[in-house]
Amino acid sequence: MQHASQAALFSLIGDTPLIEVTRIDTGPCQLFLKLESQNPGGSIKDRIGRAMIEQAEHDGHLAPGGTVVEATAGNTGLGLALVARIKGYRVVLVVPDKMAAEKILHLKALGAEIHLTRSDVGKGHPEYYQDYAARLAKEIPGAWFADQFNNPANPRAHETTTGPEIWDQCNHKVDAIVVGVGSSGTLTGLSRYFRKVQPNLEFVLADPQGSILADYVNTGVLRKDAGSWAVEGIGEDFIPGIADLSRVKKAYTIPDEESFGTARLLLQQEGVLGGSSTGTLLAAALRYCREQTRPKRVVTFVCDTGTRYLTKVYSDGWMVDQGLISRPKTGDLRDLIGRRHDAGEVVTLSPIDTLLTAFNRMRNSDLQQLPVVDDGGRLVGLIDESDILLHVTTEPEKFSAPVSSTMTSSLQTLLPSASMGHLREILDRGLTAVIHDGERFYGLITRYDLLNHLRRTLS
Numbered sequence: 385m386q387h388a389s390q391a392a393l394f395s396l397i398g399d400t401p402l403i404e405v406t407r408i409d410t411g412p413c414q415l416f417l418k419l420e421s422q423n424p425g426g427s428i429k430d431r432i433g434r435a436m437i438e439q440a441e442h443d444g445h446l447a448p449g450g451t452v453v454e455a456t457a458g459n460t461g462l463g464l465a466l467v468a469r470i471k472g473y474r475v476v477l478v479v480p481d482k483m484a485a486e487k488i489l490h491l492k493a494l495g496a497e498i499h500l501t502r503s504d505v506g507k508g509h510p511e512y513y514q515d516y517a518a519r520l521a522k523e524i525p526g527a528w529f530a531d532q533f534n535n536p537a538n539p540r541a542h543e544t545t546t547g548p549e550i551w552d553q554c555n556h557k558v559d560a561i562v563v564g565v566g567s568s569g570t571l572t573g574l575s576r577y578f579r580k581v582q583p584n585l586e587f588v589l590a591d592p593q594g595s596i597l598a599d600y601v602n603t604g605v606l607r608k609d610a611g612s613w614a615v616e617g618i619g620e621d622f623i624p625g626i627a628d629l630s631r632v633k634k635a636y637t638i639p640d641e642e643s644f645g646t647a648r649l650l651l652q653q654e655g656v657l658g659g660s661s662t663g664t665l666l667a668a669a670l671r672y673c674r675e676q677t678r679p680k681r682v683v684t685f686v687c688d689t690g691t692r693y694l695t696k697v698y699s700d701g702w703m704v705d706q707g708l709i710s711r712p713k714t715g716d717l718r719d720l721i722g723r724r725h726d727a728g729e730v731v732t733l734s735p736i737d738t739l740l741t742a743f744n745r746m747r748n749s750d751l752q753q754l755p756v757v758d759d760g761g762r763l764v765g766l767i768d769e770s771d772i773l774l775h776v777t778t779e780p781e782k783f784s785a786p787v788s789s790t791m792t793s794s795l796q797t798l799l800p801s802a803s804m805g806h807l808r809e810i811l812d813r814g815l816t817a818v819i820h821d822g823e824r825f826y827g828l829i830t831r832y833d834l835l836n837h838l839r840r841t842l843s
């Protein structure tokens with residue numbers, strides 16, 4: 385029996401709002417966004433979390449004391465964990481290691497047990513997340529493997545809820561739906577529903593560059609050489625068991641840069657905070673809308689909330705590190721700086737700040753070392769954890785001493801025009817290079833920055 389509190393929370397799953405894009409150019413079309421980010425677990429996957437668990441209970445695969453096991457990029461885990469924990473089940477999830485830290489923290493906070501595995505291995509490898517989860521489900525007594533990639537309750541959730549909601553919210557007038565494919569539950573379920581009510585509706589696939597799905601739709605050829613992509617939750621290196629791609633007439637391959645850039649544009653222009661895959665879907669939807677020669681009504685999804693990507697999609701520093709946005713090149717050492725002081729990206733201290741402030745700022749920014757800058761914006765020192773430790777080990781009250789009392793003032797300064805050889809000399813001694821032209825402090829270069837720079841030159 386369902387408790388009243390369960391019913392209250394479960395009633396918040398689905399019936400998500402549909403809003404129109406008004407400030408981005410959609411060509412001759414009207415483009416609508418279904419805000420799946422408004423589900424209580426923050427994504428479209430709450431729908432299937434509930435549907436798959438209730439079907440398993442109905443079929444006798446899941447009983448009190450049971451364990452829910454799943455391979456998940458995060459959102460399905462969140463949907464399953466939300467429903468399963470409320471119903472009192474143990475939750476064990478296998479999560480690929482490229483997933484945003486926020487999702488993993490959220491899962492753990494819900495009480496799910498996480499097995500982190502490699503994102504860079506494919507089907508058949510023992511560490512491949514789905515094979516790993518299937519193995520765990522066999523090993524744990526009373527466990528049920530949700531298996532969203534093959535579970536018919538997944539597309540059925542979309543056939544019976546997402547599809548009818550869109551149809552009603554569009555007043556039975558909709559020409560195209562732009563979808564991404566992870567497990568393909570959304571696409572397969574919507575295809576089944578719209579076959580009944582609007583057989584002419586066009587499905588458009590938004591696929592991250594590197595996934596094999598768009599090529600398969602456009603050419604019928606199944607590539608074996610999937611690449612990698614940074615967008616989370618969509619794109620595949622195989623065709624999922626429940627996939628029905630027969631109604632997809634057009635597929636767009638979207639590079640990560642465009643996906644991430646479009647997610648940011650959506651926030652800036654429309655005030656909607658979506659995840660990385662929302663960027664892929666919106667980018668494809670915009671391309672489709674702008675290519676049309678007659679007005680159409682098009683729907684796509686804000687698949688999950690962007691709050692779980694604040695340190696990725698919405699962090700300039702992370703975007704630069706990943707090569708997803710680039711600064712204008714200067715052709716000198718400034719191109720290697722991870723966080724630019726002149727762009728306001730560097731966390732700094734003043735010489736009169738206390739060591740406690742220094743330590744708190746390091747903790748908050750997850751950095752071990754901070755530059756010390758005076759009132760005139762001149763770099764006067766560097767302070768790291770060992771400088772603080774040296775001072776406070778025997779006398780903790782020295783946390784109130786000024787930063788200037790223990791910072792390193794003899795800095796390894798290089799002009800932006802200095803050679804890579806000079807930089808290597810400093811880094812090889814375990815030190816940090818300060819890029820400064822006498823007037824201006826541009827930022828620091830650490831070994832991590834050099835590695836990141838070298839990695840970027842590969843792609």
Ligand SMILES: Cc1ncc(COP(=O)(O)O)c(C=O)c1O
Nearest residue numbers: 564566567568569570617661687
């Ligand atoms: C983050 C995320 N997860 C999942 C999906 C949909 O995937 P599925 O094919 O599993 O229904 C999307 C769809 O766009 C998505 O953006």
